[in-house]
Amino acid sequence: MNEPTVILEQVSKTFRSGSDDLRVLRDVSLTAYGGDSIAVVGASGCGKSTLLNLIGGLDRADSGNISACGFDVSKLDENELTAYRSGGVGFVFQFHYLLKDFTALENVMLPMLMTGSGHRKAADEAMILLDKINVADRADHFPAQLSGGERQRVALARALINDPQLILADEPTGNLDEDHKALITDLLFSLTFESGKTLLLVTHAMDLASRADRILRLSEGQLLPV
Numbered sequence: 001m002n003e004p005t006v007i008l009e010q011v012s013k014t015f016r017s018g019s020d021d022l023r024v025l026r027d028v029s030l031t032a033y034g035g036d037s038i039a040v041v042g043a044s045g046c047g048k049s050t051l052l053n054l055i056g057g058l059d060r061a062d063s064g065n066i067s068a069c070g071f072d073v074s075k076l077d078e079n080e081l082t083a084y085r086s087g088g089v090g091f092v093f094q095f096h097y098l099l100k101d102f103t104a105l106e107n108v109m110l111p112m113l114m115t116g117s118g119h120r121k122a123a124d125e126a127m128i129l130l131d132k133i134n135v136a137d138r139a140d141h142f143p144a145q146l147s148g149g150e151r152q153r154v155a156l157a158r159a160l161i162n163d164p165q166l167i168l169a170d171e172p173t174g175n176l177d178e179d180h181k182a183l184i185t186d187l188l189f190s191l192t193f194e195s196g197k198t199l200l201l202v203t204h205a206m207d208l209a210s211r212a213d214r215i216l217r218l219s220e221g222q223l224l225p226v
């Protein structure tokens with residue numbers, strides 16, 4: 001058996017606001033391998049984004065262990081976190097976070113440039129991806145000049161440009177029209193069975209979730225099979 005891409009062991013997270021404690025994750029455990037696709041569903045506010053943020057190294061768990069792509073995510077220092085975020089993991093956020101002063105093409109190129117690739121190679125790779133997701137004709141546009149769905153697709157290209165082993169996708173089809181929903185869904189799932197990547201997506205859309213090998217429901221801080 002190959003090594004798992006992601007291991008969560010008894011991960012807990014509580015948000016404190018004033019005197020109230022909100023226990024979002026309670027001893028959550030999960031193991032995923034290359035080629036696996038896992039969908040996490042659950043009501044709005046149940047903690048889906050929190051779960052992805054912890055795995056993506058954007059937030060810290062209160063207790064438990066998270067390892068992903070060979071990194072001990074719960075214990076990384078800033079330099080290791082940067083290496084993990086720019087190499088191992090590709091994060092498709094619920095909201096796009098494209099840099100407004102850079103074109104679509106430049107936004108997609110950035111993660112490659114930051115890991116030392118040359119300008120020409122990064123531009124070529126970025127164009128290939130933009131073409132795959134049907135936004136190549138918007139390459140020179142700035143985020144403000146793109147529709148919500150175009151921005152979401154550009155953000156997906158940015159997440160994939162460094163060929164991550166693990167893809168974390170937070171409502172990746174949320175802003176897309178039906179045709180592009182199908183295109184993006186096909187692309188995400190094809191990456192798991194053609195390239196052996198691990199896809200962990202969170203969504204409240206059951207049609208998207210039903211494409212995954214495994215569907216888990218997050219409810220009252222616990223992750224249970226559907």
Ligand SMILES: Nc1ncnc2c1ncn2[C@@H]1O[C@H](COP(=O)(O)OP(=O)(O)O)[C@@H](O)[C@H]1O
Pocket residue numbers: 015016017022024042043044045046047048049050051
């Ligand atoms: N940084 C934070 N501080 C306090 N509460 C938070 C924070 N982030 C999220 N929450 C709360 O934690 C719960 C889970 O949020 P989230 O993970 O975004 O849910 P989902 O993605 O499933 O809609 C929500 O009630 C939310 O308001």
Ligand SMILES: [Mg+2]
Pocket residue numbers: 048049050094170
């Ligand atoms: Mg969310």
